[in-house]
Amino acid sequence: MIAIIDYDIGNLAAVSNMLRRIGHDSAITADPEVIKSADRIILPGNGHFDTCMKNFRATGLVPLIERRVFEDRVPLLGICVGAQMLGSGSEEGAEPGLGWFDMKVRRLPRSDGLRVPHMGWNRVGRAAPHHYIVQGLDEDARFYFVHSYYLDPGESVDVLLTVEYGITFAAGVSRGNVSGVQFHPEKSHRFGKQLLLNFAEGRG
DSSP states (O other), X not given: OEEEEOSSOSOXXXXXXXXXXXXXXXXXXXXXXXXXXXXXXXXXXXXXXHHHHXXXXXXXXXXXXXXXXXXXXXXEEEETHHHHTTSSEETTOSSBOOOXXXXXXXXXXXXXXXXXXXXXXXXXXXXXXXXXXXXXXXXXXXEEEEESEEEEXXXXXXXXXXXXXXXXXXXXXXXXXXXXXXXXXXXXXXXXXXHHHHHHHXXX
């Protein structure tokens, strides 16, 4: 069972519905007992970075999820702001992130007439092509983005996927059993299905 962490942020049903379409049970939950028994954890995020961090910390679930991730080695996937929260902080706000990655979140620069926020479909490149979460994604894999801030890992080894939008930046990061993607796999049709299937069934 996959636990989708509910901290009063975002459209969690879309993630759950996509998991159901690929044949995997999930629970939208803030129940510690459910999280203790989960095989996988998804940390979604939508909106302002500081609001997400404050809401998440207010649940009291952070120590439990850190034990599950770092002691029990349960795979975790952060989505959108959920991925940004894995780093040390964001230029969008003042709240500290979880600090699981050496990573800052920076505002997208305006260049060449490109609009910010970055909204729409973009092809991604696989910086770590052998990672289990990107298996089966072809060279034309495209995902749906909605964001004004981007992932900037301090170590290139943590970059999982890349995308170009004025600049080239990390569309996904991974370290051990923790991964995060800036785009929305639950809105990305067959490409998103493949990535979530890899997360649900793969072994890192």
